[in-house]
Amino acid sequence: MLRHNATPTAMSAPVAPFPQVDHQRAVFTDGLALDCGVTLAGHTVAYRTYGKLNTARSNAVLVCHALTGDQYLAETNPVTGKPGWWDNIVGPDRPLDTNRYFLICANVLGGCMGSTGPREEMTDAEGHGMGRPWGTDFPNITVRDMVRQQKRLVEHLGIDRLLAVVGGSLGGMQALQWAACYPESVFACVPIATAAQHSAQNIAFDEVGRAAIHADPDYRGGRYWEDGRVPAQGLSVARMVAHITYLSEEALQRKFGRKLRGAQTLTLLEDVFEVQSYLRYQGSTFVRRFDANSYLTITRATDYLDIAAEHEGSLARAFAGTATRFFVASFSSDWLYPTSESRHIVRALNAAAANVSFVEFPTDKGHDAFLLEEPEFHRALGGFLAGCAARLGV
Amino acid sequence: MLRHNATPTAMSAPVAPFPQVDHQRAVFTDGLALDCGVTLAGHTVAYRTYGKLNTARSNAVLVCHALTGDQYLAETNPVTGKPGWWDNIVGPDRPLDTNRYFLICANVLGGCMGSTGPREEMTDAEGHGMGRPWGTDFPNITVRDMVRQQKRLVEHLGIDRLLAVVGGSLGGMQALQWAACYPESVFACVPIATAAQHSAQNIAFDEVGRAAIHADPDYRGGRYWEDGRVPAQGLSVARMVAHITYLSEEALQRKFGRKLRGAQTLTLLEDVFEVQSYLRYQGSTFVRRFDANSYLTITRATDYLDIAAEHEGSLARAFAGTATRFFVASFSSDWLYPTSESRHIVRALNAAAANVSFVEFPTDKGHDAFLLEEPEFHRALGGFLAGCAARLGV
Numbered sequence: 001m002l003r004h005n006a007t008p009t010a011m012s013a014p015v016a017p018f019p020q021v022d023h024q025r026a027v028f029t030d031g032l033a034l035d036c037g038v039t040l041a042g043h044t045v046a047y048r049t050y051g052k053l054n055t056a057r058s059n060a061v062l063v064c065h066a067l068t069g070d071q072y073l074a075e076t077n078p079v080t081g082k083p084g085w086w087d088n089i090v091g092p093d094r095p096l097d098t099n100r101y102f103l104i105c106a107n108v109l110g111g112c113m114g115s116t117g118p119r120e121e122m123t124d125a126e127g128h129g130m131g132r133p134w135g136t137d138f139p140n141i142t143v144r145d146m147v148r149q150q151k152r153l154v155e156h157l158g159i160d161r162l163l164a165v166v167g168g169s170l171g172g173m174q175a176l177q178w179a180a181c182y183p184e185s186v187f188a189c190v191p192i193a194t195a196a197q198h199s200a201q202n203i204a205f206d207e208v209g210r211a212a213i214h215a216d217p218d219y220r221g222g223r224y225w226e227d228g229r230v231p232a233q234g235l236s237v238a239r240m241v242a243h244i245t246y247l248s249e250e251a252l253q254r255k256f257g258r259k260l261r262g263a264q265t266l267t268l269l270e271d272v273f274e275v276q277s278y279l280r281y282q283g284s285t286f287v288r289r290f291d292a293n294s295y296l297t298i299t300r301a302t303d304y305l306d307i308a309a310e311h312e313g314s315l316a317r318a319f320a321g322t323a324t325r326f327f328v329a330s331f332s333s334d335w336l337y338p339t340s341e342s343r344h345i346v347r348a349l350n351a352a353a354a355n356v357s358f359v360e361f362p363t364d365k366g367h368d369a370f371l372l373e374e375p376e377f378h379r380a381l382g383g384f385l386a387g388c389a390a391r392l393g394v
Numbered sequence: 395m396l397r398h399n400a401t402p403t404a405m406s407a408p409v410a411p412f413p414q415v416d417h418q419r420a421v422f423t424d425g426l427a428l429d430c431g432v433t434l435a436g437h438t439v440a441y442r443t444y445g446k447l448n449t450a451r452s453n454a455v456l457v458c459h460a461l462t463g464d465q466y467l468a469e470t471n472p473v474t475g476k477p478g479w480w481d482n483i484v485g486p487d488r489p490l491d492t493n494r495y496f497l498i499c500a501n502v503l504g505g506c507m508g509s510t511g512p513r514e515e516m517t518d519a520e521g522h523g524m525g526r527p528w529g530t531d532f533p534n535i536t537v538r539d540m541v542r543q544q545k546r547l548v549e550h551l552g553i554d555r556l557l558a559v560v561g562g563s564l565g566g567m568q569a570l571q572w573a574a575c576y577p578e579s580v581f582a583c584v585p586i587a588t589a590a591q592h593s594a595q596n597i598a599f600d601e602v603g604r605a606a607i608h609a610d611p612d613y614r615g616g617r618y619w620e621d622g623r624v625p626a627q628g629l630s631v632a633r634m635v636a637h638i639t640y641l642s643e644e645a646l647q648r649k650f651g652r653k654l655r656g657a658q659t660l661t662l663l664e665d666v667f668e669v670q671s672y673l674r675y676q677g678s679t680f681v682r683r684f685d686a687n688s689y690l691t692i693t694r695a696t697d698y699l700d701i702a703a704e705h706e707g708s709l710a711r712a713f714a715g716t717a718t719r720f721f722v723a724s725f726s727s728d729w730l731y732p733t734s735e736s737r738h739i740v741r742a743l744n745a746a747a748a749n750v751s752f753v754e755f756p757t758d759k760g761h762d763a764f765l766l767e768e769p770e771f772h773r774a775l776g777g778f779l780a781g782c783a784a785r786l787g788v
Contacts, residue, residue, distance in 0.1 A: 035662055036662035140662045142662065198652070199643060199646070199647055199651075200643075200646035200647050200649070200650040200651055200652065200669045201638065201643045201646045201647070203667050203670065204634075204646060204669050204670075204673055205635075207667075207669070207670045207674075208602075208631060208634045208673070211630070211631050211634060211673075211677070212606055212609070212631050215606070215610065215628060215630070216609065217611050233605075233609035234609060236605070236609070237602060237605050237606050237609055237631065240598075240602045240605060241599075241602045241635055244595065244599060244602070249593060249594075249595045249729075252598060253594050256594040258700060265703070266698055268429055268430035268431075268534045268536070268698065269430070269534065271698070273594075273597050273601075273697065275594040275597050275598050275601070276601045279598055279601055279602070279605075280601075280605070304660055304662065306652065306660070309659070
């Protein structure tokens with residue numbers, strides 16, 4: 001297990017690849033046909049479950065994680081040693097009530113926590129291991145591909161219909177794709193703080209992160225695994241810029257303002273603002289837990305996402321005739337996926353005559369609010385799920 | 395002169411330092427005492443003027459440039475070959491009317507277009523050249539230091555009082571500092587799309603740019619001038635992220651949306667979004683005209699700026715008793731220096747009982763609006779200056 005020390009200074013030392021951890025996995029030997037035309041002969045899903053599947057198999061909730069999240073939803077993460085990323089809303093009598101629901105959380109295809117992705121062993125057309133990681137030879141995947149793979153896992157667990165698919169950010173994109181691709185397998189869909197496609201600004205910020213990774217000489221055209229180094233500085237810059245977009249201007253101002261690290265007033269010498277130190281720390285810890293090629297793969301998938309384009313330019317058509325119940329949630333100070341993006345989704349669902357409720361939660365915490373203490377959001381999420389469960393007699 | 399080719403692909407080739415150009419300069423041999431405690435024994439200001447100084451010496455307008463601007467306000471730039479950065483509002487019968495005003499524009503202290511800065515020859519305590527650039531040995535400067543140096547230039551030109559000091563962004567910070575430091579030398583002050591201090595988010599974005607430069611191995615701890623290479627990739631990433639903050643989300647969406655370069659629909663192979671290509675181009679051209687150590691020096695100066703802190707925590711106190719007339723301008727979609735920052739300035743000026751008018755101009759062009767075609771802004775700026783000129787009988 002890795003300890004995270006505060007290292008606010010620049011990282012000059014090489015960062016070792018993060019430790020191999022035995023993740024719980026399901027291995028599939030039948031092919032997974034991807035949107036790009038490639039078929040993965042075999043593939044693996046690393047996943048965790050919480051709570052118990054009932055005998056009717058009607059209480060399963062799939063939780064989809066965000067860009068840098070993973071399957072460790074509500075338990076100590078074996079790589080970071082930190083609590084699960086949604087620990088605050090998963091558990092007995094919490095909104096994602098483990099006494100009532102059977103929760104499933106899987107590392108996304110293309111991720112770096114045990115599911116098939118750039119960090120895992122490359123396989124040939126017959127599914128034989130090739131003794132090297134996929135790296136940049138990993139095919140370009142889509143959010144729909146991630147969802148296709150999750151469908152296999154859900155079937156493998158013996159579940160025909162999910163009570164709900166829930167997720168924030170990239171997780172919300174997956175929830176929408178589930179509802180679009182497998183409407184009969186999704187009783188309820190909860191896309192949170194998300195969008196049905198990236199804006200030009202979303203793509204632009206992703207591109208800065210990718211450019212920073214590509215600029216790192218340790219990236220070595222993506223073949224950094226050959227010498228055991230990782231492009232830590234580039235990946236760190238990518239994380240820093242992304243992190244700014246996760247927080248609102250107000251949250252940054254409230255937390256840091258113009259406070260200096262270890263000084264009251266500017267000396268004009270070695271001054272470091274608290275916000276600088278915080279960002280450097282975010283960058284330096286991230287590189288110990290995340291793979292650069294995964295970062296490139298997943299950000300590309302989010303930029304590619306365009307559910308309307310997959311349905312002749314009409315987002316409403318993606319949900320035509322759906323019986324799924326939707327709960328769309330946004331946060332007032334989220335400028336990465338602002339409320340206008342959620343409204344766009346809601347308008348399409350309305351045009352499809354879908355059953356949809358929509359709430360914008362007032363907060364100054366920005367995009368990250370979906371991960372933080374937001375009691376009103378938690379009550380609403382818990383209430384919506386409980387209502388759905390009651391409908392199904394769960 | 396350098397030609398700018400569209401190079402949307404990653405820059406792997408070394409970028410040569412930009413060409414030496416004979417800039418018009420004023421050389422000062424008396425010392426310039428800086429806020430950090432260092433005194434520059436000698437210093438140089440590279441500047442340009444437009445129009446004619448009248449016999450009463452009452453028609454001089456100092457125009458202050460932004461972070462990556464320069465003194466080539468309204469003529470072909472000898473380094474880039476492009477028109478001056480405010481060509482659209484400078485000239486006969488334009489808002490900055492060269493028939494009426496004598497315009498002065500100087501490269502800022504710390505810049506890289508001929509004024510004393512990291513790219514220029516380092517001097518010792520006696521002002522003797524040391525045969526190498528200042529590089530990272532250039533002292534940490536402030537916006538007030540920039541203004542102190544400009545005051546020398548203005549005196550050198552025989553001008554006691556400026557009709558106006560005008561500037562956008564960092565230029566607006568300089569305009570505010572002029573009014574705070576030399577109220578009797580500033581008849582009118584026009585801070586545009588600016589702030590009296592950086593927010594945590596402003597500092598955070600600057601920090602990403604600096605981290606990208608520091609991460610570039612060609613930066614070599616700032617001593618890149620020793621081998622004639624420049625940290626092109628790091629500086630390019632810095633420019634890319636900054637450029638996003640100059641544009642509104644709406645402007646990016648309108649200009650680029652999700653358009654692909656050379657394709658109608660996603661192939662999931664070599665797809666490049668137009669916005670990616672645009673950002674890469676912005677990055678790759680920037681490194682041919684700007685110095686990385688200058689970028690670090692000037693962004694630090696903007697982060698350090700805190701006019702209130704210089705006046706016992708009170709921005710109003712900075713302008714106590716001022717007779718200067720202020721015209722504060724902001725743009726509705728500017729999220730780098732949003733209207734709230736201008737309002738903060740206006741409230742302080744009101745508290746100082748100053749003569750101030752304030753307009754927020756509606757536009758979707760973001761921060762860059764101050765450089766673009768904004769007829770309403772241009773009319774208001776021209777009208778304000780003409781009114782001031784009439785007061786002084788110019």
